[in-house]
Amino acid sequence: MEYRFNEIEKKWQDKWKANKAYKVSNDSAKPKYYVLDMFPYPSGAGLHVGHPLGYIASDIYSRYKRLKGFNVLHPMGFDSFGLPAEQYAIETGQHPAETTKNNIATFKAQLDKIGFCYDWDREVRTSDPQYYKWTQWIFLEIFNSYFDKKEKKAKPITELVKQFETEGNPFTTHYSSFTSEEWKAFDHKKKQEILMEYRLAFSKYGEVNWCEVLGTVLANDEVVNGVSERGGYPVVKKKMRQWYLRITDYADRLLEGLEKVDFSDSMKEMQRNWIGKSQGAEIDFAIKGTDQSLKVYTTRPDTIFGVDFMVVAPELNLVQEIKSTEQAAAVDEYIAYVKSRSDVDRMAEKKITGCFTGAYAINPFSQQEIPIYISEYVLAGYGTGAIMAVPCGDDRDFKFAHHFNIPITNIIGAYFNGTEANATKEAILENSGFLNGMKMMDASEVVLQKLEEQGIGKRKVNYRMRDAGFSRQRYWGEPFPIIWTDGVAIPLDAAELPLELPHVDKYGPGPEGEGPLANISDWVNTPAGRRETSTMPGYAGSSWYFLRYMDPQNNETFCDRKASNYWNQVDLYIGGTEHAVGHLLYSRLWTKVLFDLGKIGFDEPFRRLVNQGMITGVSEFIYRYADDGNSDSKFMGTQIPYFDIDISDLLSESITPAAMMAKGEGQFYFSYDSIPMGEENRFDPRRVYITYVDANKLDVERLVKDDSKYFKAFFVTKEGFYFRGKWYTKEKDLSGKQIFMTSSAGEKMSKSKLNAINPDDLVIKYGADTFRMYEMFLGPVEASKPWDTKGIEGVHRFLRKLWRLFFDDIKGKIWTDEKATDAELKILHRTIKKIEEDTERFSFNTAVSAFMICVNDLFDVKCHKKEVLEKILILLVPYAPHIAEELWHQLDNAGTILDAAYPTFDAALLVESSKEYPVSINGKVRANINLALNLEQAEVEKMILQNEVVQKWLEGKDPKKIIYVKNKMVNVVV
RNA sequence: GCCCAUGUGGCGGAAUUGGUAGACGCAGCAGACUCAAAAUCUGCCAUUCGCAAGGGUGUGAAGGUUCGAUUCCUUUCGUGGGCACCA
Numbered sequence A: 001m002e003y004r005f006n007e008i009e010k011k012w013q014d015k016w017k018a019n020k021a022y023k024v025s026n027d028s029a030k031p032k033y034y035v036l037d038m039f040p041y042p043s044g045a046g047l048h049v050g051h052p053l054g055y056i057a058s059d060i061y062s063r064y065k066r067l068k069g070f071n072v073l074h075p076m077g078f079d080s081f082g083l084p085a086e087q088y089a090i091e092t093g094q095h096p097a098e099t100t101k102n103n104i105a106t107f108k109a110q111l112d113k114i115g116f117c118y119d120w121d122r123e124v125r126t127s128d129p130q131y132y133k134w135t136q137w138i139f140l141e142i143f144n145s146y147f148d149k150k151e152k153k154a155k156p157i158t159e160l161v162k163q164f165e166t167e168g169n170p171f172t173t174h175y176s177s178f179t180s181e182e183w184k185a186f187d188h189k190k191k192q193e194i195l196m197e198y199r200l201a202f203s204k205y206g207e208v209n210w211c212e213v214l215g216t217v218l219a220n221d222e223v224v225n226g227v228s229e230r231g232g233y234p235v236v237k238k239k240m241r242q243w244y245l246r247i248t249d250y251a252d253r254l255l256e257g258l259e260k261v262d263f264s265d266s267m268k269e270m271q272r273n274w275i276g277k278s279q280g281a282e283i284d285f286a287i288k289g290t291d292q293s294l295k296v297y298t299t300r301p302d303t304i305f306g307v308d309f310m311v312v313a314p315e316l317n318l319v320q321e322i323k324s325t326e327q328a329a330a331v332d333e334y335i336a337y338v339k340s341r342s343d344v345d346r347m348a349e350k351k352i353t354g355c356f357t358g359a360y361a362i363n364p365f366s367q368q369e370i371p372i373y374i375s376e377y378v379l380a381g382y383g384t385g386a387i388m389a390v391p392c393g394d395d396r397d398f399k400f401a402h403h404f405n406i407p408i409t410n411i412i413g414a415y416f417n418g419t420e421a422n423a424t425k426e427a428i429l430e431n432s433g434f435l436n437g438m439k440m441m442d443a444s445e446v447v448l449q450k451l452e453e454q455g456i457g458k459r460k461v462n463y464r465m466r467d468a469g470f471s472r473q474r475y476w477g478e479p480f481p482i483i484w485t486d487g488v489a490i491p492l493d494a495a496e497l498p499l500e501l502p503h504v505d506k507y508g509p510g511p512e513g514e515g516p517l518a519n520i521s522d523w524v525n526t527p528a529g530r531r532e533t534s535t536m537p538g539y540a541g542s543s544w545y546f547l548r549y550m551d552p553q554n555n556e557t558f559c560d561r562k563a564s565n566y567w568n569q570v571d572l573y574i575g576g577t578e579h580a581v582g583h584l585l586y587s588r589l590w591t592k593v594l595f596d597l598g599k600i601g602f603d604e605p606f607r608r609l610v611n612q613g614m615i616t617g618v619s620e621f622i623y624r625y626a627d628d629g630n631s632d633s634k635f636m637g638t639q640i641p642y643f644d645i646d647i648s649d650l651l652s653e654s655i656t657p658a659a660m661m662a663k664g665e666g667q668f669y670f671s672y673d674s675i676p677m678g679e680e681n682r683f684d685p686r687r688v689y690i691t692y693v694d695a696n697k698l699d700v701e702r703l704v705k706d707d708s709k710y711f712k713a714f715f716v717t718k719e720g721f722y723f724r725g726k727w728y729t730k731e732k733d734l735s736g737k738q739i740f741m742t743s744s745a746g747e748k749m750s751k752s753k754l755n756a757i758n759p760d761d762l763v764i765k766y767g768a769d770t771f772r773m774y775e776m777f778l779g780p781v782e783a784s785k786p787w788d789t790k791g792i793e794g795v796h797r798f799l800r801k802l803w804r805l806f807f808d809d810i811k812g813k814i815w816t817d818e819k820a821t822d823a824e825l826k827i828l829h830r831t832i833k834k835i836e837e838d839t840e841r842f843s844f845n846t847a848v849s850a851f852m853i854c855v856n857d858l859f860d861v862k863c864h865k866k867e868v869l870e871k872i873l874i875l876l877v878p879y880a881p882h883i884a885e886e887l888w889h890q891l892d893n894a895g896t897i898l899d900a901a902y903p904t905f906d907a908a909l910l911v912e913s914s915k916e917y918p919v920s921i922n923g924k925v926r927a928n929i930n931l932a933l934n935l936e937q938a939e940v941e942k943m944i945l946q947n948e949v950v951q952k953w954l955e956g957k958d959p960k961k962i963i964y965v966k967n968k969m970v971n972v973v974v
Numbered sequence B: 001g002c003c004c005a006u007g008u009g010g011c012g013g014a015a016u017u018g019g020u021a022g023a024c025g026c027a028g029c030a031g032a033c034u035c036a037a038a039a040u041c042u043g044c045c046a047u048u049c050g051c052a053a054g055g056g057u058g059u060g061a062a063g064g065u066u067c068g069a070u071u072c073c074u075u076u077c078g079u080g081g082g083c084a085c086c087a
Helices: A005-018 A052-067 A083-092 A096-114 A129-143 A157-167 A180-185 A188-196 A247-260 A265-275 A301-306 A318-322 A328-340 A343-348 A395-403 A440-454 A561-567 A583-596 A657-662 A700-706 A759-766 A768-777 A789-806 A822-840 A844-860 A866-876 A881-890 A937-946 A948-954
Strands: A032-037 A071-073 A145-148 A153-156 A201-211 A216-218 A236-245 A277-287 A293-298 A309-312 A355-362 A369-374 A386-389 A457-463 A482-485 A488-491 A529-531 A572-575 A609-611 A615-625 A667-670 A683-688 A713-716 A720-723 A726-729 A743-748 A914-921 A924-932 A961-965 A969-973
Touching: A005 A768, A005 A881, A032 A052, A032 A561, A052 A071, A052 A096, A052 A572, A052 A768, A052 A822, A083 A096, A096 A759, A096 A768, A129 A145, A129 A201, A129 A488, A129 A583, A145 A157, A153 A157, A153 A583, A157 A180, A157 A188, A188 A201, A188 A488, A216 A236, A247 A265, A247 A277, A247 A583, A265 A583, A277 A301, A277 A440, A293 A301, A293 A309, A293 A386, A301 A440, A309 A395, A318 A355, A328 A355, A328 A369, A386 A395, A440 A457, A700 A713, A700 A720, A759 A768, A759 A789, A768 A789, A768 A844, A768 A881, A789 A844, A789 A866, A789 A881, A822 A844, A822 A866, A844 A866, A866 A881, A914 A948, A924 A937, A924 A948, A937 A948, A937 A961, A937 A969, A948 A969
Parallel strands: A032 A071, A032 A572, A309 A369, A572 A609, A667 A713, A914 A969
Antiparallel strands: A145 A153, A201 A216, A201 A236, A277 A293, A277 A355, A277 A457, A309 A386, A355 A369, A482 A488, A482 A529, A615 A667, A615 A683, A615 A743, A713 A720, A720 A726, A914 A924, A961 A969
């Protein structure tokens, strides 16, 4: 009986589906365990082998936990709102709802073939109105909340209104203070304007990242190096009314929360960097000749005597007030220059620019006059938008001082060499008035106290993180449940949700940068006012999806409190690092808000996060001869470029290279090994679909047959060339077939790079079980590694070998009911121990290897006993569920193996009485000696010294010392 | 520039707490079975000296701690990722 994996896998997948084997109940006596994958965006490209890596890991762990007696929630869904579907709609006219539906169907079919244990009844799709109803609902909850700075938590905005009515404004942080009487006297619009300053989801005019090509604004983390993350289009700053989430209020809680979760250090570090907390001081410098002052932010108050100039962001209004008449023209000119520069320009060339304002600040301690400059290197949006420049300690300040010939005060003595700034905190201060002789680290505190005493400065914590932009001028996203009336945002009533996306025929932008929804006038204009035409960004739906899985069909609430109390936090979350500062931060924020408002009982969504590494692909390149056809035309005759063949008598005149190139038709592709040295830059590397390449050998015939764009191409090898179905050699022989070489390079796997490997093909060829195990066998889940399809044979051989423990091709059934020997039990229990340990610590690659060792060992002892084999099968369920279930039934077992009792490891079976000790002389292993494990030092020494090899190395001398580590080794020091 | 990872055979990787470096697999080589192929099985497989026995070297590099270092420390180089005029 053969291992017919295709039949077996189909059979069990159907049975499991029919029996609802993966149905998960919210009501169970078992302990719960929640395993979550980052749900995919269903792109049109389908899955490649890189995607399922994390899904397989989580599936293994889920199935393992289930065997161990847990009620395991392991759901899957789709993050189905987003830009690509809309871009595709613009290009093809297909409605995003349609393409999304089709793409999801493809994804589900691909996933199901790999045999995941998802409860599809819990599937969520963020673009489903029954889902985004609750996204909108949560948005309204956030909109109707404010952050109480004293209690550091979100509260309903109604409580703030109550406070305003009774006490007036208790804070001055967001808005100027007022009394309760004043509040009551404000009209509705004024009140709403004030409340908008406090809402956790709020709207304001702000500078946003505007991407003209995409026709939308982008969040900070969606902009990379001044261009859009998706598509790489230029991004400029633009003032627009936008929605934001007040994530900055949660900066501290988001930082503190990191202490409570099990994320990798690098992941935590990325989030900390993004939040960018810094401790420092705000200091007021009087401005000479005015009653104004200049407020700067610094993290180094200890350097205050080293301040040689001030720099203010050009955008600040203060600049206009303080500029001197002589400098006014220069200042305005500079500001105009700064405005003309985009972010991309700024990043591309970081040159030192700036302009003196003509104004001076006064150092409060030394009374020295300090010139005030403006420069684009100071950002308006961070701190106070102004800095005190200390050129001896800050690199940028030093370069600026150097460029403008500003004299530098050295306060750090020998630490400053005059040619480079030194940001040390160790130096003993000089030229620093009352700080002289003090260590910099200690001086900060002294300065801070003095500043506070004199009322000219205070301690201040700053964050690099900005409030998160929450609106997009797009169609394919959640509509905001907001109607604008007389400039006031009126939320829809919860009963009116979901506010469904209206159908549109065109996806072009609306007037004045608005989204496509602005074009549908009968949707936009309602009796109550004008609807908000932006939609929510991609991260809205994904910020809370893990809650919906707990209670996916509930029409009464986003997630029943009983369900969220039962399932609680996600115990294990698996996904890529690319969401470090986007999705993960936003879902942590939403969870905290929902917790503060009492909607759920925990304030961190993910207890443990594992980042799967990226599987890189291997791209194959062929080289196109890139002649511009102009001056250097020595190759334009009847010869192939760089090649000594006159082909005029091989091919007819009408298809000579010259004729073809003149018509812009013929292309020359060169085999990698035939590219002339030193001429590489005349060749244009082109990716070629990897299925045409085997070990750098290109199957030219198939490529040309399949892809018409190569039909008129010449493929030049060292010996000759291929053209229109025939090989030609230098000797004008038409028979010889030649080798066309590609070159290869590893890079990210993707369909567009033509290096994607489709899991479907592998599942058909080797089966899902082989595929799952091989993905794990590649290496540690968290490491990035290259894909190499060849290795899959090894894993497949292992499964076939396992099968042959049960069945022989000729004899058929060979498993028996005989009692297992001690040696066999030893193999079994060693494996139980190893698999359990490895699975627990996510070391799936070594677990696969342990299975191989086990099967090899069982083969060596010819063990075909059910007693041993059925236990192995249970261990194998998480990794290769189909073959495990099939063989389980072949062993005449009843019921499904998915819920079998996990074997327990019996340590007694592995106890040894003696061990082969490696004996080393001076740390180098020279011999192996079998010793009883219960020996003491003295006995061991005696036995070691009798050993021939040891005696030889001792050369008659006495050993200095003998180190004996029980159960490890013996080391003789000579 | 700053921060975080990481570096082991031809390749993917193993060595969990400082204790026999290279498990397991791929590729390769030699052989068995076969008319042949596939499948399967056996052996070899870091490097170097040696017929062999046996020895030298070896975990990016250089030092250090230790009886003993892939593992800990210092310096340095390479690769990958994150942040980046954030004062």
